[in-house]
Amino acid sequence: MIHEVVITSGKKNKAPIGIYFRAKSEGFCNSTLRSDKEKEVVLHLFEGSHTYENLKNDDYFVVNVCHPIDIAEAVLDDEDDYGYLDWNGKELPYLKNAYKIFVVKINKRKFITKRDNFGESKLMVVNGEIVFEKELNNIITPYNRADGLLVEMAVIYSRLNNEKIIMKNDDREAMKKDMEKYFKIIKKVGSKKHVDLAKRFMELIK
Numbered sequence: 001m002i003h004e005v006v007i008t009s010g011k012k013n014k015a016p017i018g019i020y021f022r023a024k025s026e027g028f029c030n031s032t033l034r035s036d037k038e039k040e041v042v043l044h045l046f047e048g049s050h051t052y053e054n055l056k057n058d059d060y061f062v063v064n065v066c067h068p069i070d071i072a073e074a075v076l077d078d079e080d081d082y083g084y085l086d087w088n089g090k091e092l093p094y095l096k097n098a099y100k101i102f103v104v105k106i107n108k109r110k111f112i113t114k115r116d117n118f119g120e121s122k123l124m125v126v127n128g129e130i131v132f133e134k135e136l137n138n139i140i141t142p143y144n145r146a147d148g149l150l151v152e153m154a155v156i157y158s159r160l161n162n163e164k165i166i167m168k169n170d171d172r173e174a175m176k177k178d179m180e181k182y183f184k185i186i187k188k189v190g191s192k193k194h195v196d197l198a199k200r201f202m203e204l205i206k
């Protein structure tokens with residue numbers, strides 16, 4: 001399974017990214033809870049993002065396990081309350097309000113070209129291992145339906161906003177319709193924070 005997290009890298013950069021946790025001999029993690037055996041982390045990064053450039057050059061990055069609102073918000077800008085970890089003489093940024101952070105050391109990079117519905121794209125597959133982990137905030141909140149929908153809005157927004165993705169007009173309109181549908185539900189079930197962020201996405205795709 002894929003876990004959605006926020007990757008912090010460079011000096012002050014954050015991005016929502018899907019990652020795989022893997023145990024050496026046992027394959028990818030297929031449970032909502034990661035076990036301590038799953039020390040490997042795999043990322044598929046599309047060429048063109050700051051995260052791609054940072055992880056192409058740096059040896060370490062931070063995985064931030066966050067609330068879904070923070071995951072969705074991370075697609076918009078890099079503003080946040082960052083802390084810094086001194087790691088092998090390098091300052092690694094992390095998000096102070098993450099539930100948990102993992103420092104990952106990159107062991108391998110593979111460059112591939114992928115073909116899918118959105119055309120051809122260049123990808124860097126990053127393999128790393130967890131070298132440090134720390135729980136920062138132990139907050140338990142009940143599930144709210146707006147959480148998942150907001151992350152879906154962020155995914156659609158990042159696709160609509162990507163100049164490299166050439167999309168048929170019908171597909172673009174269908175995605176905007178999905179955004180409208182999610183927005184309506186978020187207004188019904190979400191907090192002010194959910195609604196304000198969803199509004200920002202709706203404004204940006206106009």
Ligand SMILES: Cc1cc2nc3c(=O)[nH]c(=O)nc-3n(C[C@H](O)[C@H](O)[C@H](O)COP(=O)(O)O)c2cc1C
Binds near residue numbers: 048158
């Ligand atoms: C939930 C979510 C998951 C994402 N997963 C990935 C991913 O696995 N790989 C990737 O290259 N981009 C992914 N993206 C898109 C990047 O977050 C997006 O391109 C972002 O703007 C990159 O920011 P940066 O330029 O600061 O690195 C994802 C977006 C969202 C909302």
